[in-house]
Amino acid sequence: MSGGLAWKAAVARGAGALSRRSGRGGTSLPGKVLLRLAPDAIGRLASGLSRGTAVISATNGKTTTAAMVAAVLEHGGVELVHNRQGANMAGGVASSLLAARGHGDFGLFEVDEFWLDRIEPELAPKAILLANLFRDQLDRYGELETIADRWAAVAASTRAQLVLNADDPLVADLGRGRDAVFFGVEDRSLAMAQMQHAADAKHCRTCGSPYRYDAIFLGHLGHFHCDVCGATRPVPSVSAQDVVLDGVRGARFSLVTPAGRAEVSLPLPGLYNVYNALGAAALGLSLGASLDDVVAGLHAVAPAFGRAESVRMGGRDVLLLLVKNPAGANEVLRTLVLEEGEHDLLAVLNDRTADGKDVSWVWDADFEVLAPKVRRVVCAGTRAPELALRLKYAGVPEDRIVVEAELDAALDLALADGSGRLVAIPTYTAMLELRELLASRGVVRGQFT
Structure with a gap:
């Protein structure tokens, strides 16, 4: 760390320590202070990570998916710098880098979906996992298309390996014409009889025509195609088959990957966590993790608070x-x-x-x-x-x-x-x-x- 950045980092750490002693917490505060003093601090600190960084963004499941990826990578011996507490805007990412104090060789960061286009260029990640886009906080973020457009700009400009949810039309579309890694659910026994009222992405981003769904799994996630322009769900290279949902106790499924097939017993419930696990597996494999490390990490993951x-x-x-x-x-x-x-x-x-x-x-x-x-x-x-x-x-x-x-x-x-x-x-x-x-x-x- 250069001398100019070192004193600014010391001031930021001091502000965080003072906040904690006063009982105010403040996971993001040191990073916010640092960015006020050095707006390029994220990029400068991240450049010191010898093995690079990876980014995870989604409307739902960012913190859990990041915890899964962390478990996978740490099982393989990677020393992480990771915003484990879920502070996922610029201040939180800066705070995590600041707290590492030079320790750690790889950065794993969950990033708020609306901040992705601002933080990604600073981190220059090796891989980006984009897991889903659902309607959320319309008064803050606007309609889904607003964020989808921002993500599309990131996908078009980044050099990172894209890891995308094949079952989310808005996300899958970002991989069109790109060498992306796709993941998805292949077990149609889980399909719902009809699309839920809360489903969001119902129209093709290429031509605007309604999608036709052959299977609906969760919200607007499923197997889709457009009868007008021919746009269709990509075939995932990482998928879940033979899924069993055990209520609040967990879920089981067969994980199918280019590295082989494995049985996963997930200690977290619901199909949404199966999707989180698939994203984590696809990202982990893209970063060089072995299938054994992926399975061990998914088996060992502990739930984030709440x-x-x-x-x-x-x-x-x-x-x-x-x-x-x-x-x-x-x-x-x-x-x-x-x-x-x-x-x-x-x-x-x-x-x-x-x-x-x-x-x-x-x-x-x-x-x-x-x-x-x-x-x-x-x-x-x-x-x-x-x-x-x-x-x-x-x-x-x-x-x-x-x-x-x-x-x-x-x-x-x-x-x-x-x-x-x-x-x-x-x-x-x-x-x-x-x-x-x-x-x-x-x-x-x-x-x-």
Whole structure:
């Protein structure tokens, strides 16, 4: 590190230390300070990583997929610089590089979908995994096409190996005319009878005509083609076959790759995590990981906080499942429906900036599928009454719905009634608040933000 950058890095680290001592956390703060002092700091610090960098971006699943890739690479002996806590804008990436202090030989960074075009040139990655694009926070990011256009510009200019989801039309289109690595699900037994109301990408980016789907798996992910111009789903080189979804316990599938076939037992639930695992496998293999390392990493991965993590509290198991947009919520609901018996829920809906002020997306999520299996639900958060109303219209009886906006009191109410597992389904900022609450009660350790 040059002398000019060294003192600026010291100032940034000092600001972070001061913030932590004051109890404010601040994962991104040191990086934000550094970038104010040295706007090119990300590129300068990343250039010191001898084995280069890789980038992961998506609307859903970035943190979990990055954790999977980290497990794969570390099993192969790679020393990572990685924004493990999910701070995925410029400040968070800079903070991770700053915290490494010269240790680590490879950078693995999840990057917010709206920041990709600004951070990618700085990192100059060897490979970029683009996993999915779903409607999310329309008041902040606009329609999907806005981000798809920005991603297309990155795909056209980068020298990185593109690793793309073949089942997402918006993402698959980015590999047209490129030497991309595609991944996808080949098990059509998982196909839904019809496209969900919340599905997004329904029209061909080449000619604008409606796609025809031969199989729909998740939102708008599936096997698609255009009858007008002939655009079609690419054939994936990394795929999942013989998929078995074991409710909230996990998933099993056959991983088919150019390096061979292997059986994977994933300790994370849902088809959405099968997609995350496929992306991680494809990226890992593209970076030189062996198939054995890929399988071992996927078997060993631990859930990131709030993403299918389970904690013990008040004599009950509490399962934390993040929901933040219609597609993600639907997959969580679909996973819970696979479980026998009724569910006790703590549902938390916030409308803070990081959630998106527009929470109308809850009316697009298919809560109807879970309504018959809800024994009791406590609704909390800044928009608790609206969430309660949504659940009422979904078919949950009013006498099973409790509204308590304050999260602390809502958690106590949810824990007090019942003895089995409690499932918490918070939005993003609610998940962070729940983390702080659990830490204050000694259930989890350390700062998260």
